[in-house]
Amino acid sequence: MMGRVSAVALNTFRESIRDKVLVTLIIFAVFVMGSARVIQPLALGEEAKIIKDVGLSAITLFSVLIAVLIGGRIVYREVEKRTIYIILARPVRRWEFILGKYLGLMAVLVVSLVVMTAAFIAILFILGVAPQLYLLLAVLATFFELVVLTAVAVLFSTFSTPITGAVFTFAVYFVGHLSRDLKLLAAMSPSPIVKAMSYVFYYVLPNLGNFNIRPEVVYGAPLDPYALLLSGLYALVYAATLLLISATIFNRREF
Amino acid sequence: MSSFPEPVIGVTRLSKVYRSGLRMKRVQALNDVTLEVERGEIFGFLGPNGAGKTTLIKVLMGLSEPTSGTALVLGRPPRDARVKARLGFLPESPYFYDHLTAREFLELAARLSGVPKSEAVGRVTGLLRLLRTERAADVQMRGFSRGMLQRTGIAQALVADPELVVLDEPMGGLDPIGRKEFRDIIVDLRDRGKTVFFSTHILSDVEMICDRVGIVIAGRMVEVGRLSEILTGDVESVEITVRGVTGKTQKILERVSQHSIKSGDELLLTVKNEEDVEKVMAICREVGGIRVVGIAPHRRTLEDYFMEHVAKAGRPS
Numbered sequence: 295m296m297g298r299v300s301a302v303a304l305n306t307f308r309e310s311i312r313d314k315v316l317v318t319l320i321i322f323a324v325f326v327m328g329s330a331r332v333i334q335p336l337a338l339g340e341e342a343k344i345i346k347d348v349g350l351s352a353i354t355l356f357s358v359l360i361a362v363l364i365g366g367r368i369v370y371r372e373v374e375k376r377t378i379y380i381i382l383a384r385p386v387r388r389w390e391f392i393l394g395k396y397l398g399l400m401a402v403l404v405v406s407l408v409v410m411t412a413a414f415i416a417i418l419f420i421l422g423v424a425p426q427l428y429l430l431l432a433v434l435a436t437f438f439e440l441v442v443l444t445a446v447a448v449l450f451s452t453f454s455t456p457i458t459g460a461v462f463t464f465a466v467y468f469v470g471h472l473s474r475d476l477k478l479l480a481a482m483s484p485s486p487i488v489k490a491m492s493y494v495f496y497y498v499l500p501n502l503g504n505f506n507i508r509p510e511v512v513y514g515a516p517l518d519p520y521a522l523l524l525s526g527l528y529a530l531v532y533a534a535t536l537l538l539i540s541a542t543i544f545n546r547r548e549f
Numbered sequence: 550m551s552s553f554p555e556p557v558i559g560v561t562r563l564s565k566v567y568r569s570g571l572r573m574k575r576v577q578a579l580n581d582v583t584l585e586v587e588r589g590e591i592f593g594f595l596g597p598n599g600a601g602k603t604t605l606i607k608v609l610m611g612l613s614e615p616t617s618g619t620a621l622v623l624g625r626p627p628r629d630a631r632v633k634a635r636l637g638f639l640p641e642s643p644y645f646y647d648h649l650t651a652r653e654f655l656e657l658a659a660r661l662s663g664v665p666k667s668e669a670v671g672r673v674t675g676l677l678r679l680l681r682t683e684r685a686a687d688v689q690m691r692g693f694s695r696g697m698l699q700r701t702g703i704a705q706a707l708v709a710d711p712e713l714v715v716l717d718e719p720m721g722g723l724d725p726i727g728r729k730e731f732r733d734i735i736v737d738l739r740d741r742g743k744t745v746f747f748s749t750h751i752l753s754d755v756e757m758i759c760d761r762v763g764i765v766i767a768g769r770m771v772e773v774g775r776l777s778e779i780l781t782g783d784v785e786s787v788e789i790t791v792r793g794v795t796g797k798t799q800k801i802l803e804r805v806s807q808h809s810i811k812s813g814d815e816l817l818l819t820v821k822n823e824e825d826v827e828k829v830m831a832i833c834r835e836v837g838g839i840r841v842v843g844i845a846p847h848r849r850t851l852e853d854y855f856m857e858h859v860a861k862a863g864r865p866s
Contacts, residue, residue: 301660305646305653312648312689375644380705383610383638384661385630549612 302394323356365447367456439505470502563618593759637706662709695722
């Protein structure tokens with residue numbers, strides 16, 4: 295079983311890593327990190343923090359873009375190009391295929407995170423800012439966020455087109471970051487419909503705010519290590535649930 | 550293996566209905582199809598475009614579920630993993646991963662089919678040689694021509710040395726040399742005891758290599774049988790070429806024939822059977838001065854048969 299899952303994952307990894315979209319996005323990310331230098335005159339002595347903030351934000355933004363743009367078409371493309379026929383005519387169970395696609399894309403994201411983080415540290419050195427190890431915690435939190443978001447992208451990819459899938463995944467991303475506000479809205483709204491809707495969204499959509507620890511890391515606010523560990527567990531459970539739903543949908547599909 | 554009791558493919562009263570478009574229009578792709586394919590035969594699945602060939606193949610591959618009726622492959626339901634480990638499949642106009650090389654792709658195919666790693670490399674190299682794709686083995690497939698893709702597709706179908714090979718329009722995109730090579734591969738598979746099921750609308754391929762054929766038109770199976778049974782070998786008509794015919798004799802001869810063509814000194818007559826040939830000969834002897842320069846019996850071809858059925862199906866009932 296794991297042999298087949300890893301074969302699908304390796305194939306997904308190879309296909310994606312050779313894709314121009316990935317290389318372009320990573321180059322862009324590095325460019326954005328370096329551009330933090332430009333705003334230095336405005337920084338009023340806070341330049342080190344701004345450079346760190348811009349760098350970490352770029353890593354998050356661009357890895358999210360990779361997850362959404364490549365993830366949003368990851369299953370769809372196999373159906374559209376009919377490569378799925380060749381895979382599913384073999385003794386591969388459909389859930390193995392979904393899991394393999396997901397793990398392959400996660401491997402691509404890990405490589406992208408490593409490359410972007412390495413570039414970020416190099417830029418810090420070049421700009422004369424001492425890099426601290428705990429900056430990596432923010433990257434780890436981003437990785438947890440990608441565990442969830444990639445599962446969202448794969449889910450949409452099993453039944454919708456890449457554009458619709460990308461739009462929906464982005465929507466989940468933005469609303470997921472507004473999760474705390476949704477709860478507030480639910481509590482304060484006088485309209486029962488708005489109240490109900492807000493609660494549904496609050497409970498169904500992932501709470502992605504948990505994964506943003508940049509303010510703590512960059513500005514030196516206290517960071518709870520248990521909270522980070524808990525977000526990691528939350529990400530795993532959430533992603534596993536979404537993959538289960540994806541596999542169920544995919545299992546019923548006809549080609 | 551030869552003691553396998555049930556047919557390799559068994560389809561019983563199978564129908565498939567699609568709903569398509571916004572208005573969910575009902576499309577009957579297959580209608581009450583029954584079919585058996587036996588071990589060790591080359592079965593040609595014939596039909597015009599849109600007849601339902603690919604739909605049936607998708608059901609057999611477990612990619613699509615029948616609306617009613619049953620399909621068994623190697624004695625089990627098509628989605629059973631034990632079935633899939635023993636079959637090879639080439640889809641119509643196959644398309645593979647742009648950024649993989651042919652070798653990487655075939656190794657993936659081997660792994661997914663459960664070929665042990667130690668065997669996979671040798672198997673892949675052998676197939677690349679057999680299909681003369683060695684030169685392009687380490688090139689990414691996005692630059693491949695249709696013919697190269699088709700060859701790679703055949704290689705992936707054979708990589709696990711399957712008992713049953715299902716090929717959807719395998720001759721598509723191949724040049725005449727490629728078609729010849731491919732026919733040899735199919736015949737060789739049968740000689741090694743494998744079963745080959747392939748769909749096509751190219752009749753010459755079928756006539757050359759198939760043991761049995763099934764003809765599907767507009768979703769219905771109109772005939773299943775040995776080619777020799779379908780094409781009984783009866784003479785359909787006879788063409789007689791004569792020289793030195795005068796106007797009056799021509800009229801008499803034309804009365805005996807189905808139709809005639811006058812070209813220069815020669816008159817080409819088409820008659821129905823041997824009896825009519827005798828009549829023409831008798832007239833020629835009686836009149837004198839007429840030379841019979843050619844007699845050619847015209848047997849029924851698969852193409853004639855095919856056209857007849859298509860015409861029948863196309864006619865409103």
